[in-house]
Amino acid sequence: MEPDRNDILSKLAPETRAWLEQSGFTVGDEALWHAALTHGSMDEDQDYERLEFLGDRVLGLAIAAWLFERELSPEGTLSQQLNALVSREMCARVGRGIGLGEHVRISKQARSDGGADSDNILGDVMESLLGAHFLEQGFAPSADLVRNLWRPAIESGAGRDKHPKSALQEWAAGNQRKPPVYEVTDRSGPDHAAKFTVRVTVHKVGEAEATASSKQEAETAAARAFMEKFA
The missing domain is CATH 1.10.1520.10 (Ribonuclease III domain)
Structure with a gap:
């Protein structure tokens, strides 16, 4: 019953x-x-x-x-x-x-x-x-x-720092570069536990990739990785 x-x-x-x-x-x-x-x-x-x-x-x-x-x-x-x-x-x-x-x-x-x-x-x-x-x-x-x-x-101050995507956008503009381009390069796993891999590229500078459980979070992580690598 x-x-x-x-x-x-x-x-x-x-x-x-x-x-x-x-x-x-x-x-x-x-x-x-x-x-x-x-x-x-x-x-x-x-x-x-x-x-x-x-x-x-x-x-x-x-x-x-x-x-x-x-x-x-x-x-x-x-x-x-x-x-x-x-x-x-x-x-x-x-x-x-x-x-x-x-x-x-x-x-x-x-x-x-x-x-x-x-x-x-x-x-x-x-x-x-x-x-x-x-x-x-x-x-x-x-x-x-x-x-x-x-x-x-x-x-803890969450959100006080500039969002990585905004920071990258401003960095690219300040260095006379084209805007960053985000591309989903892989999606794996079932819908309830999906993983997205995103590549961000700035023309004539380089690229970085990151994986997360949503497209938005993967873009954020990729932007952060790019800034750590090139900025």
Whole structure:
């Protein structure tokens, strides 16, 4: 017999409910939180995708308001910090910090392919949990939760340095070079644990490659590698 959706976490995964509450989430409707942790590979009626859409907006507004309060920086610098703090890579880093990977509901095949430690999946699930928290608790408590979970990142100065792609663009312009060109040279792995290799080239200077779990992150890493090599 299937467990009642109202207490599905308590019956199927009591340790997951305890972990959520220890991490700062307030759990009410267990079916909602069950969905927030469920990857599409489980082939169930509900997964985290819709909650991730909502949580992405909750996170963005919470971080934007926080930066506005604590920083006197101009808009461009605030945007640079915001983009770094809400990136999938940062969401995944926060998720790893609280042990999220152990509690993601993902198929055996997807887990064996590395999905439970994928930046894509961990980042999305982290946002879906914020979406669930927002639906049950509202914005103010969710913003407080974001501040608690993201405090180490913001206090470490994440996003204060110029983004590698912007830095490379400016370096190329300042050295009278053509703009950098990014090219995906390889894509491997299943969708839930994909790996992208990107090459960035500056004409008559050189090239650099990097691999990451998304095209955007691979471009960023390639730009960083180029700057370290040529700038």
